[in-house]
Amino acid sequence: MSTQHNQFDRRDSALLKEQRGEASYTARKRDTLLSFQLTYWYLKMPVVRALSKVAKKALLAPVCGCQVSAVAVRHVSFSPRQVTSASDASFHSVSFSETDHPKVLITGGLGQLGVGLAKLLRKRFGKNNVILSDIRKPPTHVFHSGPFIYSDILDYKNLREIVVNNRITWLVHYSALLSAVGEANVPLARAVNITGLHNILDIAAEHGLRLFVPSTIGAFGPTSPRNPTPDLCVQRPRTIYGVSKVHAELMGEYYHHRYGLDFRCLRYPGIISADSQPGGGTTDYAVQIFHDAVKTGKFECNLKPDTRLPMMYIDDCLRATLEVMEAPVETLSMRTYNINAMSFTPDELAQEVQKQLPDLQVTYNIDPVRQAIADSWPMNFDDSNARNDWSWKHDYDLPELVQTMLNFIGSDSQVAQAS
Numbered sequence: 001m002s003t004q005h006n007q008f009d010r011r012d013s014a015l016l017k018e019q020r021g022e023a024s025y026t027a028r029k030r031d032t033l034l035s036f037q038l039t040y041w042y043l044k045m046p047v048v049r050a051l052s053k054v055a056k057k058a059l060l061a062p063v064c065g066c067q068v069s070a071v072a073v074r075h076v077s078f079s080p081r082q083v084t085s086a087s088d089a090s091f092h093s094v095s096f097s098e099t100d101h102p103k104v105l106i107t108g109g110l111g112q113l114g115v116g117l118a119k120l121l122r123k124r125f126g127k128n129n130v131i132l133s134d135i136r137k138p139p140t141h142v143f144h145s146g147p148f149i150y151s152d153i154l155d156y157k158n159l160r161e162i163v164v165n166n167r168i169t170w171l172v173h174y175s176a177l178l179s180a181v182g183e184a185n186v187p188l189a190r191a192v193n194i195t196g197l198h199n200i201l202d203i204a205a206e207h208g209l210r211l212f213v214p215s216t217i218g219a220f221g222p223t224s225p226r227n228p229t230p231d232l233c234v235q236r237p238r239t240i241y242g243v244s245k246v247h248a249e250l251m252g253e254y255y256h257h258r259y260g261l262d263f264r265c266l267r268y269p270g271i272i273s274a275d276s277q278p279g280g281g282t283t284d285y286a287v288q289i290f291h292d293a294v295k296t297g298k299f300e301c302n303l304k305p306d307t308r309l310p311m312m313y314i315d316d317c318l319r320a321t322l323e324v325m326e327a328p329v330e331t332l333s334m335r336t337y338n339i340n341a342m343s344f345t346p347d348e349l350a351q352e353v354q355k356q357l358p359d360l361q362v363t364y365n366i367d368p369v370r371q372a373i374a375d376s377w378p379m380n381f382d383d384s385n386a387r388n389d390w391s392w393k394h395d396y397d398l399p400e401l402v403q404t405m406l407n408f409i410g411s412d413s414q415v416a417q418a419s
């Protein structure tokens, strides 16, 4: 067991846990206040005061952690097997032997991607081995499709209880505020995307979980090479969403090197799905066009016709997530990978849709916030490392994507009309 890890055991983890009660309480309180739409400046001062109180307490605590509460002490240690060196491959199957199925928790599971991922994972690992969680009320069909639990990622103790009581071994962390929504509420995005991530990292390290956190094309900025964007390059995003995702990549990799956390991360392109609604991202137009084309024959696009962005059909995205989670550790030369499938502009997408629906009329009404974000993002993603290391390969290019989306939405709207 390395000295570094012992140090975390005895001191850092104890202090983190001690802080956690207050930090998550502060975040939860702030979250509630935010939902009442109080202004940032009204919130800022109490939050800063509360956080500096926490930090001060942590700094004043002795190295032995003897000021830590009894409850916290019971949970401070990483188990010996968890603290073996990151280079020790046996660490990565601490909680999940090849003969067992993993027990998976998905946070933020009611968004665009979570329900589909739960379906895929349940098919593979069994219905009861995959728990969806969110802070929203699940629709009836989701509630009856398998285990669902309330979980606010800002509530550290509740998260820990769920992980312990359900013997979770894999955590897929989907909760986030996406790019456009994040810009509209920076304090909330900061709380959910950054404070929430800290809770997730500590829980995962403490309980030896394999942790998946998605990143995004939004983790790059205007100074990154844009065509194509490689895995390793300058990352100076200009949105709180992008900043929080770079933070997640770096913190996950740091916990991997420092504490042996089995952190795995894919940078998703814009994801296109037919049966789930996008959550307020810059690439949402590429989903909306299909619904409007089928329902009204008209589509107003909020990005310029020549805005090129990397995109992927949801089935490819979810399969990539499962594949990277199952990849043997020795195949992973990195912990954060770009993945890609296709890259197109609104004009190219509209033309492909018009091959099937020639009467579709497309107009443009540019949203300056989304356009500025899109103009700072990659136009093409270089995902050669994922292809080489763990054999990533996409199935859907633009024509298959369009055909699949129209089939799905077309049949869905026929059912709706008939009922």
Ligand SMILES: NC(=O)c1ccc[n+]([C@@H]2O[C@H](COP(=O)([O-])OP(=O)(O)OC[C@H]3O[C@@H](n4cnc5c(N)ncnc54)[C@H](O)[C@@H]3O)[C@@H](O)[C@H]2O)c1
Pocket: 107, 108, 109, 110, 111, 112, 113, 114, 133, 134, 135, 136, 151, 152, 153, 154, 173, 174, 175, 176, 177, 178, 192, 196, 214, 215, 216, 217, 267, 268, 269, 270, 271, 272, 277, 278, 279, 280, 281, 283
């Ligand atoms: N959809 C995409 O195109 C895309 C692209 C790149 C990366 N990603 C990433 O994939 C993940 C999932 O994306 P999505 O499109 O499903 O997002 P989404 O916005 O549709 O869903 C996010 C979910 O998080 C939940 N949430 C918000 N605050 C929470 C909290 N405090 N505690 C628990 N849950 C909370 C929301 O209720 C929501 O259901 C995100 O991390 C996102 O950044 C998505």
